[in-house]
Each structure stands twice: as structure tokens, then as C-alpha cells.
Amino acid sequence: MKPLIALVGRPNVGKSTLFNRILRQKSAIVDPTPGVTRDRHISPGEWQGKQFLLMDTGGYAPENDTLSKAMLEQTMRAIEDADAVIFIVDARSGLTYLDLDIAKILQKTFKDKKIFFVANKVDNPQVALEAQSLVKSGFTEPYLISARDGAGVADMLEDVLNSLPCPEGEEIEEDDSIKLAVLGRPNVGKSSLVNALLGTERHIVSDVPGTTRDAIDSVLKRNGEEYVLIDTAGLRKRTKIDAGIEFYSSLRTARAIERCDVALVLLDARLGLESQDMKIIHMAIERKKGVLILVNKWDLVEKDSKTSKAFTDNLQNQLGNIGYIPVIFTSALTKKNCYRAIDTAAEIALNRRQKISTSNLNRFLQETLTMRHPATKSGKELKIKYMTQIDSDHPVFAFFCNDPELLENNFRRFLEKRLRESFDFAGIPITMRFLRK
């Protein structure tokens, strides 16, 4: 389980800049899928082999120089859920009332949290000198960093990570059972689905030891296979929050996605695909997880023989370039298709781990290149010489070519489409790298 580190501080101290600086490490390795919106709040990061989740809490403007309610709520929640907090102030402007408000919360309410006090924008020795006065805030001496230039960030981060139990390298879960995350908005039927599959006797395996209790795992045995259901339902700590709800559940969703092989994203059949659903789906795709859409409460929809086809077509339209996600119509109430959903998810999980031989891939490549030539760019033509699959828990393909700069998006999409036609990657994001050879 990756620990969660929250960046906390008033607006404009440089949280987002630090967020990006820390995660840049990683984005050099993972290539961004074009057209996919990034989830700003929580992202997985890696530093010297240690893995963690980083959360940015920015974006709320203060009212009258005090913390607005929404911001306070969000900051509190972030701190509550985090395993460590990086509390950032701006060394150039000195401490403000807002900083002191946050400091007070940290000292009073979260005495036992690991808190790292950081003065940002220390771009030169002069500011460093001035920053000494920040010690007055009652915290220990601040780490002096420049998020913009990177100075001091590595040392600070190293201390933070050393204080936390971080999984190293590829995250290895204890067992190799298939992990399915049950995701969706409140009330869509997540616990009903898990109950339908497990009966009333839920076998709760773990409470996710160590950190925040944000999901419950249970084991489903089926056809000799063990599935771990990561259930994100019904664990909201408080009922009367509105500003915080989406944020909080998105944190839980992010954590569950991190740990799963396949994300089961439940939609309410009466509502269709809404922006929050789309956000969950994109989070899973960005993390290169398998995705299966379950249109739940299908029993409540008046239908004829054409309804499900029309519904699927419409969904795939909305999904656009991720229209490769399979759709199953379920009712957690009548149990219709619930086991089929598991079987399809299992198939996705297996296909996600499939290894295609280099000879098969190159046969595929030759065939594909005879079907369509890459467009030429300023007189030069992209030449793809060969391809291979890179060892990973999800499909990553490397294409070796004369000049990766010549690759056009159209051709990239064509290659992906052909890969999907030739091999079984339903519900699975494909990563393609184009390397110079």
C-alpha cells in the first residue's frame, strides 16, 4: 500500500509547482495518453525506487484573509487521510494569518501526524536568511526549498519518505489473485453488487492495515480462482459534508484503483454516463488498469430488444477513443449478470497480463504496414523497423523507428486500432512507445 503525502498550504505558496516538480520524475517514464485529462489531486509518484501517492490540495480562494469554509474542510480532510503532511509557506512573503491558521490546525488537531514544515521560494541565499524568521511559527526549522528550481526538494522528500513505509520498485501485493475494484458514485449499487456476489456472509479479509481505512477487501471464490473485491462503498466517515464528498470519495477511488487489476465502474442505468463516472474511468485508464463498465439497476429501465444495443452505442460514442471498454448490464437486486461481470473482468485481467511473442508482433507489424503507410513529414517518412512487448503488468509495446518525431497522431491511433483488432485488448489501455533505432 502506497502511503499518501498531502501538500498543504494557503493559495499561491507553490503547492502545484512542488507537486509537478516531485512527479516529473515519474512522468518521464510513463508516457501521457493524449486527450486524457489529468487528475490534478492525487497522483502516484516514485522517488529513488520508493512509491507513494501525492495529493495537491490547492485551488480554494480565501475569504477576507481567513480560510474559507470549503478550503478549511478540504484541508482538514486531506490532513486526516494523509500519512504525512508537507506544510508549505512562502519564504518571500513571510507568514500570514492564513499560514498561522493552518499551523494551528496542524498543532491542535493533528498532533500525531508526521508534518514536514517547508519554506518555499527560497531561490537565493538572501531569502534563505529571511526564512530563518519563520522558525517563530512554533514548528521546527523549516526545510528551505525552491520548488521552481528544485533546490532542497530532494533532501526534503528523502526525509519524508524515510519516515514512511513505502513499497519499493514494482508494487508487489502479497498474492497473485485477481483484484477487482468496485467503483462508482454514491448509491449506484456497489455494496449491493458485492453482497449479491458474496451473499450476506461477507468474508472480510483485511481492513487495509497501516493507513487510512478507505476500502474493504473480500475474497470471492469462483471456478477455482480467487478474486479480491476491493469495495469502496458506504464508508463515508461523515454524512453532512457536501464540499468534501466528491473529493473524499475520489481519494478512496484513487487508492482502490492503485491496487486493482481491473476497475468495475458502475453506472446508474437511469442516469447514464455522467462526468463523475468519466472521471473515475479516466483515473483507471491513466493508471493503465483494465476497465469494465457495469450499467447497474438495469431492472429499472423499461426496455425492448433494442434498448441495450442503443445504450451501448451511445456509451461508446461518449467514450470516444476509449470506446474499447466492454459494457455489461447488471442488476445487483435480481443478481442478473453479476457473475458474468466477474467472468468478463477475469478475462480482462488475464488479457492484460498476456505476453505476445516478438515474432507474432512483427508479423502483425509487417501486415499492418502494408495496409497503410505513415504520412510523410517535410519529405521524410516514418519507418518502423520492428516492435516488441516490454515486460510489465500491463501491455506496453515499443516500436523502433528511424525518427519518432515523424509519428503523427493519426497513425498512432491506426496502430492501436490494428493492435486491438488483432489481439484481445478489450477494456485494456495499451501503451505505445516509439524509440529511435
Ligand SMILES: Nc1nc2c(ncn2[C@@H]2O[C@H](COP(=O)(O)OP(=O)(O)OP(=O)(O)O)[C@@H](O)[C@H]2O)c(=O)[nH]1
Ligand atoms: N520564485 C519562486 N516562485 C515560485 C516557486 N514555487 C512556486 N512559485 C510561484 O508561485 C506562484 C504560485 O505557485 P502555485 O504552485 O500555483 O501555488 P499553489 O500553492 O499551488 O496555489 P493554489 O493552487 O492557488 O493553491 C506561481 O507563480 C509560481 O510560479 C519558487 O520556488 N520560487
Ligand SMILES: Nc1nc2c(ncn2[C@@H]2O[C@H](COP(=O)(O)OP(=O)(O)OP(=O)(O)O)[C@@H](O)[C@H]2O)c(=O)[nH]1
Ligand atoms: N432496482 C435496483 N436497485 C438497486 C440495484 N442495485 C442497488 N440498488 C439499490 O440502490 C440503493 C443503493 O445501493 P448501494 O448498494 O447501497 O449503493 P452504493 O453504491 O454501495 O452506495 P454508497 O455506499 O453510498 O457508496 C439501495 O437502495 C439498493 O437496494 C439494482 O440493480 N436495481
